[in-house]
Amino acid sequence: MTHYVDSEVGRLGTVLLHRPGPELARLTPRNNDSLLFDAIPWVGRAQEEHDAFAAELRGRGVEVLYLATLLAETLAVAEARAELTEQVLASPRLGDTLRRRVADHLAYLDPAGLADVLIAGLAHEEVRISAERPGGLVWTMMDRHDFVIDPLPNLLFTRDSSLWIGDRVGVTSLAMPARRRETTLTDAIYRHHPRFVGTRTVYHPGLEHLEGGDVLLLAPGVLAVGVGERTTPAGAERLARQVFAAGLAHTMLVVPIAQERATMHLDTVCTMVDVDAVLMYPNVASTLSAYTVIAGPDGEPRVDGPAPFLRAAADAMDLDQLRVIDTGLDPVTAEREQWDDGNNTLALAPRLCVGYERNVETNAQLERAGIEVIPIAGSELGSGRGGPRCMSCPLVREPLHPAAG
Numbered sequence: 274m275t276h277y278v279d280s281e282v283g284r285l286g287t288v289l290l291h292r293p294g295p296e297l298a299r300l301t302p303r304n305n306d307s308l309l310f311d312a313i314p315w316v317g318r319a320q321e322e323h324d325a326f327a328a329e330l331r332g333r334g335v336e337v338l339y340l341a342t343l344l345a346e347t348l349a350v351a352e353a354r355a356e357l358t359e360q361v362l363a364s365p366r367l368g369d370t371l372r373r374r375v376a377d378h379l380a381y382l383d384p385a386g387l388a389d390v391l392i393a394g395l396a397h398e399e400v401r402i403s404a405e406r407p408g409g410l411v412w413t414m415m416d417r418h419d420f421v422i423d424p425l426p427n428l429l430f431t432r433d434s435s436l437w438i439g440d441r442v443g444v445t446s447l448a449m450p451a452r453r454r455e456t457t458l459t460d461a462i463y464r465h466h467p468r469f470v471g472t473r474t475v476y477h478p479g480l481e482h483l484e485g486g487d488v489l490l491l492a493p494g495v496l497a498v499g500v501g502e503r504t505t506p507a508g509a510e511r512l513a514r515q516v517f518a519a520g521l522a523h524t525m526l527v528v529p530i531a532q533e534r535a536t537m538h539l540d541t542v543c544t545m546v547d548v549d550a551v552l553m554y555p556n557v558a559s560t561l562s563a564y565t566v567i568a569g570p571d572g573e574p575r576v577d578g579p580a581p582f583l584r585a586a587a588d589a590m591d592l593d594q595l596r597v598i599d600t601g602l603d604p605v606t607a608e609r610e611q612w613d614d615g616n617n618t619l620a621l622a623p624r625l626c627v628g629y630e631r632n633v634e635t636n637a638q639l640e641r642a643g644i645e646v647i648p649i650a651g652s653e654l655g656s657g658r659g660g661p662r663c664m665s666c667p668l669v670r671e672p673l674h675p676a677a678g
Contacts, residue, residue, distance in 0.1 A: 276472070276668045278437040279493040281545035282620040286669035289435075290327060291340040291428045293319045293654070295393035299424035319653035323429075326627070326649045326661065333621050333647075338668070340431060341388055343462045348384035353465035357391060360457050361422050370409025374400055375421055391458060394424030427452050430659045431666040432540070433503075434459045436476075436485040438496070439521045442469075443476030443512070445483050448503045453478075475515050483508035486538030486663055489545065492590040493673055494523045497563070497582075499539025501530035510566075510574060517568040524589040525574075526563040528582055540662050544618045546626050546644045548673060550596040551586075552635070554616050558583070558597055565589065598642045617660030621647070627661040 276287070297316045327337050347353045358379050362372055378401050379387060397415050402408040415421075427433075434455045436443050444460045447453050456478040463469045476483060487499035496516065498509045509527045516522040530539055542554040543561070553561075561582035569575035578585065587595040616635070618626040628636050630648035639646050649661065 275440065276437060276442070276469075277440050277672065278490065278667050278670045279439055280490050280548070280670060280673040282548055282623045283670035283673045284622040285330070285333075285335050285620070285667055286671065287336040287338065287667070288330060289338050289340060289343075289431050289666040289668055290323070290664060291431050292323050292327070293426075293429050294341065295389065296424040296426045296428065299394055299396075299420070300426055301418070314653040316653075322650045322652070322654045323664070326654075326664065329627065329647050329649060330621070330665075333625075335621065336669075340428065340459070340462070341392060343466055343468070344391065344458055345385040345388040347462050347466045348387050350465045353461045354384070354387065357457060357461055358387075360454070361391065364422075366411070367421070368409055368411035370407065371400070371411045371421065374402060374406060374408055374412070377401065377406070390422060392425055392428060394420045395422040396420055423451070423454070425452070425455055425458075428455055428458070429654070430486070430663040431459075432485045432659075432663050433538075434485065435463070435666055436488050437666075437668060438475055438488075438490065438516060439519075441473045441475040441519060441521065443483075443485075443488075443515075444474065444478055445476060445485055446478050446480050446508065447484055448482040448505075475519055475521065476512060481505055481507040481511045483512055484538060485666065486540045486659075488512070489539060489543070491526070491545065491586055492548070494521075495526070495586075495589045496522050496524070497526040497528055497539065497543075497586065499528045499530045501538075503538060513566045513568075513574045517574065518572070523567060525566040526582065526585055526589060527566055527576075528561060528563045529579075530557075530561075538663075540617055542616055544616055544620070544626075544662055546598065546618060546620055546639065547596070547623045549590075549592055550598060550642070550644070552598045552616050552618060552639065552644075558599070598639055598644065617662045618646075619661035619665050629655065629660055631655075 297314050300313050330337055362376055397417050397419050400421055434445055442463050444456050447456055460478060463472055482505045484503040487504040489497040491497050500506050500509050513525045528539055542557050543551055545551050562579040563582040563585040564576050564578040565585050566574045566576050583595050618628045620626045624643055625645045627647045627649055629651040636646045
């Protein structure tokens with residue numbers, strides 16, 4: 274398979290999703306904050322909403338891959354199974370006795386069962402413990418509601434743990450402790466699954482913090498990277514070095530964003546809906562700035578700016594100006610719809626995007642601007658603060674040419 278992505282809006286061919294499952298049922302009032310959810314989702318309804326999202330994509334000719342399926346197929350490879358099992362057993366929380374019990378538990382599982390545990394976690398009460406096989410001090414002192422292996426409810430947001438730039442994949446370095454194990458799963462898939470044999474990488478989890486929701490492919494050769502709550506300046510600089518050295522980009526715009534929950538990633542305030550158009554949160558459209566980074570003659574990144582983001586982006590994309598979909602909303606409605614991921618759209622092609630149906634005013638403004646919106650339900654999916662773009666990792670898009678704008 275050839276996987277290739279050089280823009281945000283080229284016609285989408287293949288996408289990686291994760292259908293929410295038992296890991297969401299692990300969320301409780303005791304742990305939802307630490308697991309980064311703002312509410313306890315209704316799992317069945319979240320699955321219905323996600324299935325409808327996937328059906329809309331398939332109805333537009335998009336191949337949908339599921340992360341859990343790929344993971345189970347990857348775990349059929351002995352090397353991958355050993356690697357991922359060793360990773361969870363290495364946790365210093367376990368202690369030697371409980372580590373042996375968990376190793377025994379995992380050894381019984383077939384690839385699909387092991388994939389389920391790696392995603393949904395392993396609860397204290399689920400470990401096979403008996404008088405002959407005691408759990409030891411650690412298991413005995415754990416609260417019966419605790420997890421021996423933590424669940425990964427944020428795996429729903431496949432955009433963050435990996436991204437494609439050209440024909441290379443970047444497996445990211447997630448900032449929040451609750452999410453860091455996600456990249457061990459995606460990394461194993463890209464290295465061991467038969468579909469991805471020969472795939473070259475442009476980033477890996479051992480590098481500085483960088484998350485896929487902060488990376489926008491504005492045009493072929495032009496990236497924008499948000500720096501805020503999740504992606505660090507060091508992560509942006511590392512990505513610049515990597516993509517410049519690989520010839521994947523000539524310009525990177527580094528965009529400071531507020532270090533707040535409502536603006537955790539760049540794609541919560543700005544997404545592309547056409548080759549020359551962005552949807553932006555009104556409160557930041559005129560104030561967002563960017564540092565322009567290019568490769569210097571000696572290979573070192575050269576930094577200019579800051580300058581207004583819209584001006585810097587248009588210049589980098591070789592446009593007279595970047596068209597902004599001005600939502601024209603009153604401040605209260607704008608703030609509500611931004612919180613509900615109104616700006617987090619997934620483009621399926623130029624002037625065609627998916628958005629949450631609840632953001633009525635934002636969607637109406639997109640339609641008035643000539644952008645067709647495919648509305649999807651998201652009352653439960655949005656409880657983890659993520660929209661259609663967050664829930665999708667494009668693997669294949671039709672290439673755009675630099676002169677497409």
